[in-house]
Amino acid sequence: MEGVTSRTLLLSQGYEPIKVISWQRAITLLFLGKVEVVEEYTDDIRSVTLVIKIPAVVRLLRAFRRHAKPVKFSRVNIYARDHYRCQYCGKKAGMPELTYDHVVPRSQGGRTDWTNIVTACYDCNRKKGGRTPKQAGMHLLSQPVQPNWVPAMTIRISTRSVPEAWQDYLYWTGELRED
Numbered sequence: 630m631e632g633v634t635s636r637t638l639l640l641s642q643g644y645e646p647i648k649v650i651s652w653q654r655a656i657t658l659l660f661l662g663k664v665e666v667v668e669e670y671t672d673d674i675r676s677v678t679l680v681i682k683i684p685a686v687v688r689l690l691r692a693f694r695r696h697a698k699p700v701k702f703s704r705v706n707i708y709a710r711d712h713y714r715c716q717y718c719g720k721k722a723g724m725p726e727l728t729y730d731h732v733v734p735r736s737q738g739g740r741t742d743w744t745n746i747v748t749a750c751y752d753c754n755r756k757k758g759g760r761t762p763k764q765a766g767m768h769l770l771s772q773p774v775q776p777n778w779v780p781a782m783t784i785r786i787s788t789r790s791v792p793e794a795w796q797d798y799l800y801w802t803g804e805l806r807e808d
């Protein structure tokens with residue numbers, strides 16, 4: 630079995646994409662009782678004793694997060710959390726045009742962590758300077774939080790190769806870029 634239908638999208642219990650696995654692995658997880666099938670391909674797998682549809686999307690039945698490491702605090706994961714959008718002006722941009730901003734500046738005791746770092750374009754970053762948003766008269770699009778998802782960057786799928794059965798589930802983390 631080659632091509633698109635040879636791959637299965639693995640979702641967390643909360644329906645967030647975790648990774649892409651082979652359909653053989655998906656079947657193994659299914660028989661181990663670890664996943665349920667959410668979407669199927671039209672192709673069958675036939676053996677002497679059974680015929681089943683190839684799983685397109687499977688979902689873990691138990692919480693995945695408990696054993697998962699927290700999302701790594703990194704520049705790229707900050708961008709992913711903020712959907713590559715400047716959190717002040719809302720401009721969406723590629724990585725070279727983005728930087729990160731301390732909401733409360735370090736000079737005023739702001740920490741370098743998930744709740745005080747946001748994605749910003751260079752213009753907004755410069756305009757804001759060493760001030761809080763309030764002092765600078767700027768507004769955050771959303772309050773920064775520590776994400777509880779698996780960072781989108783762990784799943785690298787180009788839009789063109791995504792099976793239709795996956796699309797409802799990939800929407801979440803916004804890793805499908807329009808290119």
Ligand SMILES: [Zn+2]
Pocket residue numbers: 715716717718719720749750751752753754
């Ligand atoms: Zn901006």
